[in-house]
Amino acid sequence: MSKLEIKNLHVTVDTDQGTKEILKGVDLVINSGESHAIMGPNGSGKSTLAYTIAGHPKYTVTQGEILLDGEDVLEMSVDERARAGLFLAMQYPVEIPGVSVSNFLRTAKTAIDGEAPALRTWIKDVKGAMDNLKMDSTFTERNVNEGFSGGEKKRHEILQMELLKPKFAVLDETDSGLDVDALKVVSEGVNRAKESNDFGLLLITHYTRILKYIKPDFVHVFVAGKIAEQGGPELADRLEAEGYDRYVSA
Amino acid sequence: MTATTQTAQHGLSEHSHGAGVPIQTRYERLRSTNVSDFPAISPREEQWRYCSPDRLKGLDADVLAEFVGDLAVKHSEGVTTAWVGADHSAFGSAGIPEERPSAAAWQSAKQAYLITLPAESKSEATVEVISESNEPSAIHLIVEAKKFAEATVIIDHKGNAILSENIEIIVGDEAQLTVISIQDWNDESVHASTQMAKLGRNSKLKHLVVSLGGKTVRVASSTEFTQPGGDVEMLGMYFADAGQYLENRLYVDHAVPNCKSRVTYKGALQGEKAHTVWVGDVLIRMAAEGTDTYELNRNLLLTDGARADSVPNLEIETGKIEGAGHASASGRFDDEQLFYLQARGITELEARRLVVRGFLNEIIQQIGNEDLEARLSNSIEAELARSGS
Numbered sequence: 001m002s003k004l005e006i007k008n009l010h011v012t013v014d015t016d017q018g019t020k021e022i023l024k025g026v027d028l029v030i031n032s033g034e035s036h037a038i039m040g041p042n043g044s045g046k047s048t049l050a051y052t053i054a055g056h057p058k059y060t061v062t063q064g065e066i067l068l069d070g071e072d073v074l075e076m077s078v079d080e081r082a083r084a085g086l087f088l089a090m091q092y093p094v095e096i097p098g099v100s101v102s103n104f105l106r107t108a109k110t111a112i113d114g115e116a117p118a119l120r121t122w123i124k125d126v127k128g129a130m131d132n133l134k135m136d137s138t139f140t141e142r143n144v145n146e147g148f149s150g151g152e153k154k155r156h157e158i159l160q161m162e163l164l165k166p167k168f169a170v171l172d173e174t175d176s177g178l179d180v181d182a183l184k185v186v187s188e189g190v191n192r193a194k195e196s197n198d199f200g201l202l203l204i205t206h207y208t209r210i211l212k213y214i215k216p217d218f219v220h221v222f223v224a225g226k227i228a229e230q231g232g233p234e235l236a237d238r239l240e241a242e243g244y245d246r247y248v249s250a
Numbered sequence: 251m252t253a254t255t256q257t258a259q260h261g262l263s264e265h266s267h268g269a270g271v272p273i274q275t276r277y278e279r280l281r282s283t284n285v286s287d288f289p290a291i292s293p294r295e296e297q298w299r300y301c302s303p304d305r306l307k308g309l310d311a312d313v314l315a316e317f318v319g320d321l322a323v324k325h326s327e328g329v330t331t332a333w334v335g336a337d338h339s340a341f342g343s344a345g346i347p348e349e350r351p352s353a354a355a356w357q358s359a360k361q362a363y364l365i366t367l368p369a370e371s372k373s374e375a376t377v378e379v380i381s382e383s384n385e386p387s388a389i390h391l392i393v394e395a396k397k398f399a400e401a402t403v404i405i406d407h408k409g410n411a412i413l414s415e416n417i418e419i420i421v422g423d424e425a426q427l428t429v430i431s432i433q434d435w436n437d438e439s440v441h442a443s444t445q446m447a448k449l450g451r452n453s454k455l456k457h458l459v460v461s462l463g464g465k466t467v468r469v470a471s472s473t474e475f476t477q478p479g480g481d482v483e484m485l486g487m488y489f490a491d492a493g494q495y496l497e498n499r500l501y502v503d504h505a506v507p508n509c510k511s512r513v514t515y516k517g518a519l520q521g522e523k524a525h526t527v528w529v530g531d532v533l534i535r536m537a538a539e540g541t542d543t544y545e546l547n548r549n550l551l552l553t554d555g556a557r558a559d560s561v562p563n564l565e566i567e568t569g570k571i572e573g574a575g576h577a578s579a580s581g582r583f584d585d586e587q588l589f590y591l592q593a594r595g596i597t598e599l600e601a602r603r604l605v606v607r608g609f610l611n612e613i614i615q616q617i618g619n620e621d622l623e624a625r626l627s628n629s630i631e632a633e634l635a636r637s638g639s
Contacts, residue, residue, distance in 0.1 A: 054593050057585065078592035088593055094586045097550075098608030104594075107604055111595035143608075160594065 002069050002085065002167045004030045004053075004200055010063035011045075011052050022048040024225035025064070030168060030200040037203045037211055037236060040222030041244040046204045047091065049222075050172040053202075054088040055081050068167070083112055085167030089157040089174050095145045101156065102126070102140035105163060112164050129162045133189050150177035151186075158189040168200040169193075175210035187213030208240040223247040276501065276533045276565055281346050285312050285357055288350035297349055297470075300527040300559055301497055305466045307440045308386035309351040309414045314358035318383035319409055321363060325375035328368040329401075333361040340364055340392050344418035345446030345474060352444040352470070355388035355414035362390035362418075365403060369396035369422070376404040381411035381439070389413060394420040395427040397450075402428040404622065411439040411464075419447035421455050423477065428456040430617065434629065435464035443469045449509075451477035458616065459515075461488040461496045462629050472501040473511065475538075480509040486528075487613040487626075489633050490556065492521025500545070501531045504538035510572075513545035516613050518606050519556035520633070527559045534566045534574060542572035549580035550609050552602065602634050 011023035022045045030036055040046050052059045053066060055078040066073040068084055076084060096104065105126060110116045117125075130139060133155045145153055154174055161169050171190065175183055187210060194201055203214060211219075211233070219235040220227045221244075228247050229235065274296075280287065291303040291310045303310055323331055334341060341362055347353035367373045379389065395401050399422060407413075421427045433441055441464050447455055461467045473482045488496045502511045517526045528547045549558035562576035583605050591601035610630060617623050 054589075056589055077598075078589060079595050079597050082593055082595035090590065090593075094584075094590050096587055096591070096605060096608070097581070098611065099604055100608070103604070103608070104591075107596055107600070108591075108594035111597070111600065164594065 002032045002200065003067075004168045005067040006053075006064070007067070008064035009049075009052070009061065009066065011048055012060045012062055013048070013058060014060075021062070022059075022225055023052065026226055028220065028227065030202060032167065032200050033198050034218065035194070035201040035203065035214065035216045036218045036220060037205060037216035038220050038222050039205055039208070039236065039239055041248055042206065044222045045225040046222050047172055050088055050170045050202075050204055053081075053086060053170055054078060079111065083114075087161055087164060087166035087169045089154075089161055089169065089171045091172045091174075091176065093145045093153050093157060095143070097143055097146055099144050100140065101142055101144055104144045105140070105160065108160065109163060125163060129159055132192060133159055134185050135159065151179065151182040154178055154182070154186050155189070158186050158193070162189060162193040165197045166199055168202065170202045170204065172204050173206060174203075175205055175207060183210060184213060190214055208236050211236045221247060276531050276563070277503065277535070279348055281348050282353060283342065283346050283356045285350060285353040288353055291350055297499065301466070301468055301495065305440065305495060306351060306442065307412045307466075309354065309412060309440065309442050311386060312354060314354050314388040314414055315383065315385045316359065317381065317387050317389040317413070318385070319379070319381040322378040322380060323365075323375065325365070326373045328371055329373050329375050330366045332364050334364045334392070335361055338362075338364065340394050340418070340420060342418070344392070344420050344448040345472060347416070347444065349444065349470065351414040351442040352416055355390065355416050355444075358388035359390040359416070362392050364392045364394065367393070367395040367399045367401035367403070367427070370398040372400045374402045376406065379405060379407045379415075381407070381409040381413050384410060384412060386412045386414070388415070390416045392418040392420070393427070393429060395422055395425040397422040397424055399425040399427065401425070402619070403430070404619070405429070405431045407431070407433045407435060407441065409439075410436050411441055413439075413441050415441065415443040417443065417445040419445060419455065419457070421447060421449045421453040423450035424452050425450065426454045428458070428618070430458045430460070430622070431469070433459075433461040433464055433467045433469070435467070437463065437465060439464040440466045441468070443467075445469065445471045447471075447473045447482070449473065449475050449477070449480035449482060452479035454481040456483045456616070457485065458613070459486040459498060460626060461486075461498070462633070464496075465493070466495045468497040468499070470499040470501075472503065474503045475506050475509040478506050478508040480506075482509075482511045484511070484513045485613055485616050486515035487610055488515075488517040488526055489630060490517065490519045490524040490526050491633060491636065492555075493523050495525045497527040499529045499531075502533070502543065502545075504532070504534045504541045504543065507538055508540040509538065510542040511545075512543075514613065515547045516549070516610055517547075517558060518550045518552060518609060519558055520552035522555040524556040525559075526557075529561045529563070530576065531563045532565070532574070532576070534568060534571060536567040539568055539570040540572055541574065543574050545576045547578045548609070550606065551580060551582045552606070599635065603631065606630060606634060
């Protein structure tokens with residue numbers, strides 16, 4: 001049983017127009033096994049929250065804290081956070097030329113576990129996870145994200161999540177750019193991984209459609225850098241009907 | 251890669267010539283064994299537009315000292331070695347200088363070290379060129395593979411040098427020769443190497459240039475086909491650190507029909523004023539029908555402050571060819587790549603290793619010598635570790 005706590009988090013980013021505060025006091029607690037959806041209009045700071053948890057150097061925490069089972073996450077480097085059990089499925093995964101998916105996955109698994117995975121079971125695990133995500137077996141020979149379609153990139157992110165078995169996974173708009181079939185496959189992958197690893201899930205999305213496939217226990221509405229409202233899954237249904245206008249104009 | 255990627259179209263690269271430089275067909279360039287035929291080096295000349303004369307530390311002078319140091323040679327049975335003079339038939343048979351430092355070395359090195367690889371048999375040789383000189387000096391090597399030879403020659407440069415070098419490579423009819431030239435000098439060394447290959451009928455040359463250590467290392471490699479059926483593979487790999495200047499110039503002269511050439515050079519750069527230059531000239535002459543050529547250069551910039559110049563030039567005088575193409579791209583290993591890999595638990599140093607190893611592997615795997623592959627992999631790891639501090 002693990003706990004991820006975000007307390008009064010304030011985050012700034014340097015822009016051409018000077019320093020801008022994006023997150024203005026975010027409070028959130030996620031336990032193992034729970035699914036939280038963060039929804040909100042563009043520019044509300046959803047992705048900033050995701051990247052701040054992962055430790056992207058672009059973002060500066062000016063106040064507040066992030067604790068993973070009581071450990072200070074903000075003191076950790078990006079790779080230390082990943083090894084501590086945090087995972088971010090990125091919205092825009094970058095290309096790594098010359099590095100094959102298979103090499104990348106094995107290197108990441110070795111880094112996370114602190115030892116190389118046993119070859120036979122590892123190959124089987126990768127193959128099984130790829131089959132589930134309906135990925136062709138030649139996929140592992142390709143270079144990381146190079147020439148991947150939007151859907152392939154997202155599947156590749158979820159594949160990593162399934163294999164690296166984090167304690168907490170943050171999915172940053174994983175549903176964007178996916179057609180209906182791909183959304184279903186990816187969502188099933190998330191549910192399957194969650195069932196077998198029982199991690200805490202933070203699902204960041206602009207739209208409600210992915211919530212048809214991945215049922216959240218909690219829904220948080222993110223507006224202007226903080227949580228404006230929270231509730232159960234019924235809140236998502238209301239957002240679907242009413243949109244964000246009520247929060248934005250308020 | 252995320253930064254700039256361009257693939258030049260045929261002939262377009264001519265536009266990158268500096269103003270005032272006359273367009274000259276590649277084979278009209280001056281060739282001479284007489285250093286006084288060459289004017290003082292000027293950035294107005296195409297071949298010196300990137301490398302300023304002060305980098306050469308006197309290698310462009312009329313007279314250079316004889317090589318000081320050691321040639322440590324190991325070879326298999328049947329290989330012969332000898333010092334030969336200009337009267338020897340092999341001397342000057344693969345080509346003559348096109349540049350001032352090369353001509354200076356030609357005249358200053360009175361004898362050439364000739365390595366002869368026996369006909370109709372397999373052989374190998376390793377020559378360690380261990381320089382111990384801080385004076386501008388000269389050396390001349392000749393590698394001759396006789397008919398039907400199958401041979402590998404490793405020329406391993408190390409030590410302290412200000413050295414201009416001519417290497418002649420003669421590939422006899424039907425011979426298959428691999429020549430690997432490694433430049434792994436101490437930090438302050440300056441090296442201008444001219445490597446000229448002449449290929450006989452149905453012969454095959456694999457030429458691999460690896461530049462790692464040295465302040466300034468400039469290798470000009472050329473291949474001339476003299477008979478149909480020749481096949482050359484020119485490979486290169488370089489890793490430039492802060493302040494290092496590594497230049498590779500290539501020239502493939504398709505003068506006869508039905509020859510094939512493949513050029514693949516890859517470079518990594520890191521640190522302030524790390525600078526690499528790659529210029530690949532391919533000429534397909536009127537007579538060279540059935541030519542098949544492709545050249546490629548890729549550069550990976552690991553940090554800010556590094557610069558990679560990449561200029562492919564393709565000159566085609568006949569349309570009756572199999573194929574001709576080139577590609578050039580330089581990209582950055584950027585913070586987003588680092589973040590992505592680190593977000594998967596991989597440390598920064600390991601992330602850099604992963605990317606650079608993946609990038610250069612294509613070349614390293616071509617070496618075909620396990621000890622050497624391991625050594626070069628280790629050298630790259632060491633370079634990367636240096637940047638991680």
